[in-house]
Amino acid sequence: MGTAVNPTQLQSALKQGPPAPMYLVVGEEDLLRDEAVATLKAALLGEGGEFNFDIFYGDEAEGAEILTCASEVPVFAERRVVLVKTAEKLPAREAEKLLSYLAKPVESTTLVFVAVKLDGRMKFSQALTRAAVTVDCSPLRDMQLGPWLGRDAQRLGLRLDEKAVDVLKETCGGSLYAARREMEKLASYVASDRPATADDVYQLRGVEPGASVFDLTLAIADGHRGRVLSILARNLEAGEAPLRILGSLAWQYRRIWKVKEQVREGGREGDAARTLRMDPLKVRVFLSRFSEEHLQNALRLFLEADGQLKGGSSSQPKIVMERVLLQLCGYAAGEPTNAPRRPPATTGRGSARVVSNVRTITSGKRPAR
DSSP states (O other): OOOEEOHHHHHHHHHHSOOOSEEEEEOSOHHHHHHHHHHHHHHHHOTTOGGGEEEEETTTOOHHHHHHHHTSOOSSSSOEEEEEESGGGSOHHHHGGGHHHHHSOOTTEEEEEEESOOOTTSHHHHHHHHHSEEEEOOOOOHHHHHHHHHHHHHHTTOOBOHHHHHHHHHHHTTOHHHHHHHHHHHHHHSOTTSOBOHHHHHHHHTOOTTOSHHHHHHHHHTTOHHHHHHHHHHHHHTTOOHHHHHHHHHHHHHHHHHHHHHHHTTOOHHHHHHHHTOOTTTHHHHHHTSOHHHHHHHHHHHHHHHHHHHHTOOSOHHHHHHHHHHHHHHHHTTOOTTSOOOOOOSSSSTHHHHHHTOOOOOOOOOOOO
């Protein structure tokens, strides 16, 4: 049975012993995936090892090509590395050509598969999970994200105060690449003799206070559709992308669900208020607007919208986000979930013009080849 490690444990394992013949770098956090691949390349190939490095993409490569390349002998080196990116897109008929290799890999080759998520029903996925060392690159939990931000800020020679950390969490939606970009801007802007503040984050990001994902959920809880669309518009005007807004919102909803569970299990409302950065006198009413049904329907709604935004099936991603937000307002108001409100038209005059300017919160990108 294959073993599983996180990216930090991968670094330690490579220092302490020989590399495994196969690795599966899998998870939704693209920065962690990229760093894990970089760690493997540096440890296995060192400087100038590109001659013994080959890369394939699952949606383009044939299984026979990967098999042939992995079976080759390294040239003037002890090891060669074969990298298969977007392995989840490797067709089943091509992936099955690799099953014999998974059972008996070449000792002088390290074969690395990189995927956001694998289909566990496929024979190839099951065999790979058993044979390879899995590097788990799942998104960081809230309790892990703060320490990560602190370490990465320190690497940049930057200090963050507590509120700056909270704002980075909210505005970046848990995306480490987005957080790193914001901290790189902060490092070049904030003097070294003081910590970066929440105002610094807002100023450099171009999003005015009152337009964060926290403000968005407050407006949803109040069922204030006009304010919800206004916040969306302000984020879009600041250059945010719909998929990032969706990710930020999903992150905040997961946090709300977690806080509700903690309160249900006897946790103090004061602790919940601190986690949500709210007035303790308002937290009970706020949480009551997010019923179990509301949260479950919201997560299904996020999943559907994520597929629409990533799949490019919608020519107007802004409208996808408008529909999501208006349905969430309906959930908070207790409207029947089988009859969501239709979003206002985005053409014409009046309020429709405001909707048409709605902005959003970011997306991922495919690494350059």
